[in-house]
Amino acid sequence: MIDMQMPWYARVVFTGGRPFVLVAALVMSVPGEIRMAQLAGWHGWVTWLMPVAVSVYAGCAAVISEMRRRAKAPGRTTATVGAGVALALALSAQVMAHLIDQGYMTTSAALVAAVSSVPPLVVAHMLHMAATPSATLTAEAEMQELRESLAELLAEMAEAIDYDARALMSEAYGVRDSYEELAEDAAQLADEADENTDALVGHLAATGPAGREPSRQKRARKAVPLAVVEKAVAAMQADGVKVSGPALAERLGCSVRSGYRYLGDVQAA
Structure with missing residues (x-):
């Protein structure tokens, strides 16, 4: 990244100096490469193509590689x-x-063969780079992999959410069943407390002061026979009605607490 605090002349050198140096280096390479083409046996305008086949090719290969x-x-x-x-x-x-050119060495058959092989090698390598799949195809493949990964992640999240929802529903049903059981137990305890209270009141009334009869006896509560309760439970099951304390109390016309008590008697029997 270019430092924006750089002086203007430094930015000019940085921006314009790179292409200028590149052009200068290419121009300076031209005579030597033309001379090599002449030594290898090329003549005329063909020798001017050697700088393209060597220096320009080197630049192209470097850019493509990067x-x-x-x-x-x-x-x-x-x-x-x-x-x-x-x-x-x-x-x-x-x-x-x-x-x-300076007389430090002379041409040879090996040198001529090496220089003559440059154009075919350059052609082969340029065609190879042109036939290689581009980065666009690679990006499309990466996008496809990303879409597949995202789809798998969404499927896993949906499965986890469904599992948690099922677990919460199961816990909710368990809490509801526990509440109903507690309500039944509380109703049975209330019925037992009423019975104990009635028995205590009857006992106190029967054992009043000596020589006196109780003026009024506690009227005993009329109980529903067990056979009638069993018949009502069977009828509810036949009708597809859930058998519970309140439902049985409504069917028998008694209190809810009595309904729980009668249901407990049927289950015990």
């Missing part, structure tokens, strides 16, 4: 190797051309 490295696209390894080979060709072409 782009594919950043995008993590296929072919970045071969592009990097090609960029290195292209740089080595450009460097060796310059060095050998100047060594030959």
Whole structure:
């Protein structure tokens, strides 16, 4: 990233200096590469294509290699190797051309063969990089993988939510059943308390002061026979009605507490 606090002239050098240096280096490489083409046996305007096949190819390979490295696209390894080979060709072409011109070495069959093989190698590598799948295809594949992962995550979340909902419903039913059981137990306890109270009142009335008869006896509560209760329970089951203390009390026309008590008698029997 460019530092925005950089002086204006530094920004100008940074922005405009890079392409200028690149052009200058390419221009300076042209004579040596043309000389190598002449030594390998090319003549005329064809020799001017050698700088394109060496220096420009090296630049293209370097740019493609960096782009594919950043995008993590296929072919970045071969592009990097090609960029290195292209740089080595450009460097060796310059060095050998100047060594030959200055008389430090002479041409040879191996040198001619090596220089002559440059264009086919460049063509092969450029076609290879062109045929390699682009980063767009890789991005589409990554998006597909992301969609599949998201779908799996949503399915797992839906399953977990459904499981938790079922667990909460089960707990709610358990709490409701426990409440009904507690209500039945409370009604039975209340009936027992009423019976004990009635028995105590009757006993106190029967054992009043000596020589006196109680003026009034506690009227005994009329109980529903067990057979009648069983018949009512059977009728409710036949009608598909849930058998409970309140429902049985409504069917028998007694109190809810008595309904719980009668239901307990039937279950005990």
